[in-house]
Amino acid sequence: MEHIERESMEFDVVIVGAGPAGLSAAIKIRQLAIENNLPDLSVCVVEKGSEVGAHILSGAVLEPRAINELFPNWKEEGAPLNVPVTEDKTFFLLSETTSKEAPHWMVPKTMHNDGNYVISLGNVVRWLGQKAEELEVSIFPGFAASEVLYHEDGTVKGIQTGDMGIGKDGEPTHNFTPGYELHAKYTLFAEGCRGHLGKRLIAKYNLDKDADPQHYGIGIKELWEIDPAKHKPGLVMHGAGWPLSETGSSGGWWLYHAENNQVTLGMIVDLSYENPHMYPFMEMQRWKTHPLIKQYLEGGKRISYGARAVVKGGFNSLPKLTFPGGCLIGDDAGFLNFAKIKGSHTAMKSGMLCGEAVFEAIAAGVEKGG
Numbered sequence: 014m015e016h017i018e019r020e021s022m023e024f025d026v027v028i029v030g031a032g033p034a035g036l037s038a039a040i041k042i043r044q045l046a047i048e049n050n051l052p053d054l055s056v057c058v059v060e061k062g063s064e065v066g067a068h069i070l071s072g073a074v075l076e077p078r079a080i081n082e083l084f085p086n087w088k089e090e091g092a093p094l095n096v097p098v099t100e101d102k103t104f105f106l107l108s109e110t111t112s113k114e115a116p117h118w119m120v121p122k123t124m125h126n127d128g129n130y131v132i133s134l135g136n137v138v139r140w141l142g143q144k145a146e147e148l149e150v151s152i153f154p155g156f157a158a159s160e161v162l163y164h165e166d167g168t169v170k171g172i173q174t175g176d177m178g179i180g181k182d183g184e185p186t187h188n189f190t191p192g193y194e195l196h197a198k199y200t201l202f203a204e205g206c207r208g209h210l211g212k213r214l215i216a217k218y219n220l221d222k223d224a225d226p227q228h229y230g231i232g233i234k235e236l237w238e239i240d241p242a243k244h245k246p247g248l249v250m251h252g253a254g255w256p257l258s259e260t261g262s263s264g265g266w267w268l269y270h271a272e273n274n275q276v277t278l279g280m281i282v283d284l285s286y287e288n289p290h291m292y293p294f295m296e297m298q299r300w301k302t303h304p305l306i307k308q309y310l311e312g313g314k315r316i317s318y319g320a321r322a323v324v325k326g327g328f329n330s331l332p333k334l335t336f337p338g339g340c341l342i343g344d345d346a347g348f349l350n351f352a353k354i355k356g357s358h359t360a361m362k363s364g365m366l367c368g369e370a371v372f373e374a375i376a377a378g379v380e381k382g383g
Contacts, residue, residue, distance in 0.1 A: 017191045019173070024057040024151070025375055027171050027197035029158045029210060031060035032069060033134070033357050034343025034364035035203030036141040037083055041368030043148035054375060056150045057195060059174060061157035065142035066135040068205075070234055070319045072277025073134045074098065074126055074249055074269060076353070079361035084144070092140055094130040096272050099247030101126045104305060106254035112305045123352040126249050131269045131277075134357060161210050162194060169338030171196040172210070198380045199371045200339040203364065206322040211345040220332035220341070227326040227347055230264060233297050234279035234320070239313035244274045251354065256299045262286040266300060267354070268309065275316070276309060281323055281354075294320075325351040338380075340367045 026042055028035045039056045046054035062068040075094065080087050087094070103115040103124065117125075142152060159175040171194060178189035202211050207229070215221050248270040257264050257280075264282040271277055280300060282293040301310060324347040331348070334341050342348075342363045349356035374380070 017176075019191050019194050021194035021196055022057070024055045024195065024197045026054075026056045026199050026201065026371055027195045028056065028058045028201045028203060029172060030203035030205060030208070030343070030345070031058050031062070031065045031142060031152060031154070032138060032203055032205060032343060032360065033141070034345075034348075034360040035060075035201065036065075036138065036145050036364070037079065037361040038201055038203065038342060038364035038368040038371075039145050039150045040083060040141065040148060041365045042372050043145070043150055045369065045372040047148070049372075049376065051376065054372070057197070058145065058150060058152045059156045059158055059172070059195065060152065060154045062154060064139075064154050065152060066139040067154070069135040069138050070232070070321050072234060072236055072269065072271065072279075073132055073357055074355065075130050075132045075134075075137065076355055076358040077128070077130060079358040079365065083361065083365060090144070093136040094132055096131040096246050096270075098126040098129045098131060098249050100245065100249065102248070102250050104250065104252035104254075106252060106256075106258075106300075106303055106305065108255055109299075109302070110304060112252070112254075112303070121352070123350075124251065124354070129249075131247060131249065131271045133271065137357075156193075158204075158210055159192060161200075161213060162196070164338075167337065169200050169214075169336065171200055198338075198375055201364075201367055201371070202339065202341050202345050203343045203360075204345045206324045206344040206347075206349075208345040211341055214336060214339075214341065215332050218333075218336040220334075220336065222333075224332050225326060225329040227324060227330045228283070228285070230281045230283045230323040230325050231293050232279060232281045232321055232323045233294055233318075234277060235318040236316045237276050237278065237310055237313045238274055238316055239276055239309055240311075241274050243309050243312075244276075245270045246272060255303065256296050257282065260286065260288045260291045260296070262288065262291055262296075265354070266297075268306060276313075278306070278310075281325075283325070324349050324356075327351055334363075334367070340371070342367050
């Protein structure tokens with residue numbers, strides 16, 4: 014539909030995705046702009062969800078290093094980090110009824126959670142969205158980025174949001190509304206794991222030519238409200254073994270006690286599994302019947318559930334992050350630290366570092382740098 018006339022808007026920076034990485038980048042750019050007397054530097058964030066946080070699969074353990082840097086006074090400013098980790102346990106499920114707890118000294122240091130917080134990532138992202146708006150970041154929820162726009166010289170010009178009112182036949186209906194073009198000096202892509210525009214950019218600029226192949230898993234998560242008598246705020250449990258061990262599959266599980274008598278629990282299954290009859294969702298349902306897990310869920314009720322792709326290739330699978338006119342940040346690049354089973358703080362830090370680089374380039378008058 015290239016022939017359709019579209020409205021356009023101009024910004025200094027456009028960011029695709031209002032997750033931890035995208036919002037941290039936006040906040041850092043605006044903080045630096047204000048500190049350096051460039052208050053008119055404009056930042057726009059587009060988010061496909063109906064509101065900030067709508068597409069965040071909540072429930073996580075957050076390492077606070079990045080938020081400590083971004084907002085040193087986050088406690089006074091009301092960040093929803095309300096449940097510090099109080100107990101940290103690792104188990105191996107030997108069978109459908111037995112388990113073995115690993116002594117804390119045997120658990121790799123990367124898996125230790127001292128000083129971390131059990132959070133709802135959705136709530137944290139919503140708080141970041143509020144802080145971004147206080148810094149005059151323009152956030153457009155309900156707009157999905159559908160295309161990357163390029164200058165004639167091949168550098169990124171911005172993005173186009175999706176058309177609305179397209180019929181089943183692919184043709185415009187009477188409700189048709191064309192998408193907008195958002196132009197920027199720099200465009201940052203923070204779509205999350207396997208972002209469709211990020212994949213196109215990696216291919217176009219051959220960003221992964223020196224990287225190891227990326228690895229993926231599927232993460233399945235549930236949020237439960239449990240009996241208050243069984244609730245232990247701050248208890249963090251990780252483990253492996255049954256039932257995935259029965260099918261020769263690899264992966265692991267978690268169970269975190271959050272606030273308000275809630276627990277978040279789930280399983281990550283590597284997508285390299287060889288048994289075509291293995292069904293990750295049903296493996297998780299079997300896992301919930303293990304006495305170690307069942308003891309907390311019995312008498313409770315499931316509130317919500319979801320699944321998402323998980324990027325787990327690690328440092329050696331990271332592509333080149335920059336290209337002419339923009340950058341990949343967060344899980345769009347693959348910043349999950351699988352050794353820690355954490356990615357929120359690394360996503361935030363990647364956004365902050367990118368934000369610093371972009372601000373310095375704009376302040377120096379450099380545009381479309383690669």
